[in-house]
Amino acid sequence: xxxxxxxxxxxxxxxxxxxxxxxxxxxxxxxxxxxxxxxxxxxxxxxxxxxxxxxxxxxxxxxxxxxxxxxxxxxxxxxxxxxxxxxxxxxxxxxxxxxxxxxxxxxxxxxxxxxxxxxxxxxxxxxxxxxxxxxxxxxxxxxxxxxxxxxxxxxxxxxxxxxxxxxxxxxxxxxxxxxxxxxxxxxxxxxxxxxxxxxxxxxxxxxxxxxxxxxxxxxxx
Amino acid sequence: xxxxxxxxxxxxxxxxxxxxxxxxxxxxxxxxxxxxxxxxxxxxxxxxxxxxxxxxxxxxxxxxxxxxxxxxxxxxxxxxxxxxxxxxxxxxxxxxxxxxxxxxxxxxxxxxxxxxxxxxxxxxxxxxxxxxxxxxxxxxxxxxxxxxxxxxxxxxxxxxxxxxxxxxxxxxxxxxxxxxxxxxxxxxxxxxxxxxxxxxxxxxxxxxxxxxxxxxxxxxx
DNA sequence: GACTTTACTGACGCGGTGTCAGCGAATCAA
DNA sequence: TTGATTCGCTGACACCGCGTCAGTAAAGTC
Numbered sequence: 229x230x231x232x233x234x235x236x237x238x239x240x241x242x243x244x245x246x247x248x249x250x251x252x253x254x255x256x257x258x259x260x261x262x263x264x265x266x267x268x269x270x271x272x273x274x275x276x277x278x279x280x281x282x283x284x285x286x287x288x289x290x291x292x293x294x295x296x297x298x299x300x301x302x303x304x305x306x307x308x309x310x311x312x313x314x315x316x317x318x319x320x321x322x323x324x325x326x327x328x329x330x331x332x333x334x335x336x337x338x339x340x341x342x343x344x345x346x347x348x349x350x351x352x353x354x355x356x357x358x359x360x361x362x363x364x365x366x367x368x369x370x371x372x373x374x375x376x377x378x379x380x381x382x383x384x385x386x387x388x389x390x391x392x393x394x395x396x397x398x399x400x401x402x403x404x405x406x407x408x409x410x411x412x413x414x415x416x417x418x419x420x421x422x423x424x425x426x427x428x429x430x431x432x433x434x435x436x437x438x439x440x441x442x443x444x445x446x447x448x449x
Numbered sequence: 450x451x452x453x454x455x456x457x458x459x460x461x462x463x464x465x466x467x468x469x470x471x472x473x474x475x476x477x478x479x480x481x482x483x484x485x486x487x488x489x490x491x492x493x494x495x496x497x498x499x500x501x502x503x504x505x506x507x508x509x510x511x512x513x514x515x516x517x518x519x520x521x522x523x524x525x526x527x528x529x530x531x532x533x534x535x536x537x538x539x540x541x542x543x544x545x546x547x548x549x550x551x552x553x554x555x556x557x558x559x560x561x562x563x564x565x566x567x568x569x570x571x572x573x574x575x576x577x578x579x580x581x582x583x584x585x586x587x588x589x590x591x592x593x594x595x596x597x598x599x600x601x602x603x604x605x606x607x608x609x610x611x612x613x614x615x616x617x618x619x620x621x622x623x624x625x626x627x628x629x630x631x632x633x634x635x636x637x638x639x640x641x642x643x644x645x646x647x648x649x650x651x652x653x654x655x656x657x658x659x660x661x662x663x664x665x666x667x668x669x670x
Numbered sequence: 671g672a673c674t675t676t677a678c679t680g681a682c683g684c685g686g687t688g689t690c691a692g693c694g695a696a697t698c699a700a
Numbered sequence: 701t702t703g704a705t706t707c708g709c710t711g712a713c714a715c716c717g718c719g720t721c722a723g724t725a726a727a728g729t730c
Contacts, residue, residue, distance in 0.1 A: 237696095237707085244708095265686065276710045281688065346567050348632045362636050390650075393642055397626065397651050404625020405618065411569045415583050421614055429611075430618050437657035458676080458727095465677090486717065497679045502719065 245283050248273050249293050256294065257336045261343055266290075292357040295344045298337035299364040302330050306368055316379015320438065323372060324402050324431045331406045342407055369395045379438070386440040398434060405430035466504050469494050470514050477515065478557045482564055487511075513578040516565045519558035520585040523551050527589055537600015541659065544593060545623050545652045552627045563628055590616045600659070607661040619655060626651035 251273035255264050266287060270277040284290040309326035313319040331338035349358040372395035379385030388394050405427060409416075413423045472494035476485050487508060491498040505511040530547035534540040552559040570579040593616035600606030609615050626648060630637075634644045 241708090266688090267686075277687090278689080278711080279709055282709080286688075342567060345632060346563055346628060349636075362633070366636075366640065390642075390646075392640070393646060393650050394654070396629065396637065396642060396647060397654055400625040400629035400647075400651065401622045401655075402625075404621040404623075404628070407567060407625070408617065408621040411566060412583070415570075415587075416617065419587065419613070421611075421617060425611075425614060426617060426621075429614050430621065433615070433618055433658040434622075434654065435658075437654040462677090487719090488717075498718090499680080499720080500678055503678080507719070508717095 244275075248275070248280055248283055249290070249297065251275075252290055252294055253297070253336060256340070261291070261336070261339045289357050291340065291343070292361055294337075295340045295361045296364060298334070298340045299361060299368065301334065301337055302327070302341070303364065303368050303371070305330050306371055310371060310375050315382050315384040316375050316377070317384030317435070317438065319375035319378060320372070320385070320398070321431060321435060323375060324398070324434070327402050328406055328427050328431075331410065335410075338406070338410075342403070345403060369399065372398065376438075383440065385438050388438075394438075401430065401434050465496075469496070469501055469504055470511070470518065473511055473515055474518075474557060477561070482512070482557070482560045510578050512561065512564070513582055515558075516561045516582045517585060519555070519561045520582060520589065522555065522558055523548070523562070524585065524589050524592070526551050527592055531592060531596050536603050536605040537596050537598070538605030538656070538659065540596035540599060541593070541606070541619070542652060542656060544596060545619070545655070548623050549627055549648050549652075552631065556631075559627070559631075563624070566624060590620065593619065597659075604661065606659050609659075615659070622651065622655050 248269065252264070252269045254272050255268045259265075259268065266277050266280055269290070270280050273280070280290070284293065305326045306323055309322040310319045313322045344361060349362070351358065369392060373391045376385060376388060376391040376394055380387055380391075409423045409426050416423065416426065469490065473485070473490045475493050476489045480486075480489065487498055487501055490511070491501050494501070501511070505514065526547045527544055530543040531540045534543045565582060570583070572579065574580060590613060594612045597606060597609060597612040597615055601608055601612075630644045630647050637644065637647065
């Protein structure tokens with residue numbers, strides 16, 4: 229009997245954990261990732277604040293848990309977007325657009341990732357929460373590498389020395405562009421730059437760099 | 450007499466203000482932009498905490514003041530870097546490298562900008578501190594636009610529809626790449642990606658997109 | 671020399687985080 | 701069944717950092 233009830237309790241515990249993250253997402257969505265209070269999360273989860281600290285050591289661990297969900301959610305979109313396109317070149321475009329749509333439709337998740345992207349981890353220890361997030365992120369890059377290799381085979385993308393390096397570069401480009409579009413949007417509109425145009429151009433410019441070489445003899449060195 | 454002493458006092462006030470920002474930079478550099486306490490800034494400036502609030506309405510205004518200094522500092526590097534190169538194409542490369550060197554040599558300033566870049570301003574009101582920072586930033590983009598136009602004239606850069614749009618895109622690319630390099634550096638090294646290589650590649654890929662068109666007939670559409 | 675204006679401070683309230691002793695209910699041992 | 705034990709959970713507390721405000725002393729004004 230001991231084993232059975234232990235297992236049942238473990239499951240309940242996992243549910244509690246998920247329920248708390250659910251609550252956190254609701255609060256984050258309502259009040260923003262920055263000014264969210266553990267108090268609010270607890271109330272939303274109909275639980276005492278102290279309990280939240282039993283499941284998550286501190287506030288940033290709870291935030292990291294949301295980051296993991298965000299990355300998992302994005303990985304799904306990423307994979308389906310890549311699968312929907314035929315040529316590698318189009319897969320890469322689809323991935324970029326998927327990230328932008330993701331940022332637009334799940335702003336909470338994008339904010340979570342953005343915060344994580346800007347945060348310098350102090351430890352890389354295996355098993356640490358930060359590590360878990362990094363690993364999921366790496367997994368996403370691998371999918372992009374697959375699309376790049378696909379494109380190199382089907383001739384829609386030029387031969388790349390190091391596809392992983394390119395994948396990470398593209399990710400950093402895209403993330404940077406979305407971030408600028410989101411935070412400086414209204415200001416840019418004033419200057420006559422439509423947010424959508426910026427994002428489109430961010431993809432277009434990057435794709436030019438991936439297109440197959442034709443005659444590069446007069447490219448500046 | 451009233452006028453003279455007023456002027457003198459205004460100057461002293463300005464000096465105080467600058468001194469406080471100096472102190473803030475010292476503290477930020479030591480403890481990081483995030484976990485800096487007004488207490489520490491005040492002590493560093495040998496002043497009471499309440500006085501700091503006379504000069505800066507709140508913590509984030511003080512941080513914005515540091516952002517302005519950061520942007521001004523970068524604008525200098527930006528301008529000299531662009532001036533040192535001949536062709537427009539090389540100016541753009543120089544600008545990118547200047548930003549990376551800046552991030553490396555003045556990590557405090559880069560962190561300040563990074564935070565500002567990730568922060569969604571709530572007001573665009575003229576005269577607000579945020580506005581001041583945005584305007585300096587816009588000024589920097591204009592310098593980049595100049596370099597792009599230079600390149601379009603000397604034939605080292607292809608004809609661009611909207612140079613300002615390109616300038617902003619390049620900025621967002623570069624900022625994104627540096628941010629990833631800085632925050633994910635150690636993790637990427639583990640995966641066999643040298644930080645320097647990532648930054649080099651970030652510039653190279655973007656520059657490919659700016660190179661003059663030659664024969665584009667078989668570029669994927 | 672009386673007054674006002676100005677630079678500055680000490681002390682406070684408030685809101686938020688993280689901790690801890692302890693309570694009641696479920697589980698176990700007899 | 702009942703006493704002991706584990707377990708999930710909470711209320712209350714200490715602490716910290718921000719922003720505020722009444723108040724002081726010095727400089728300036730008349």
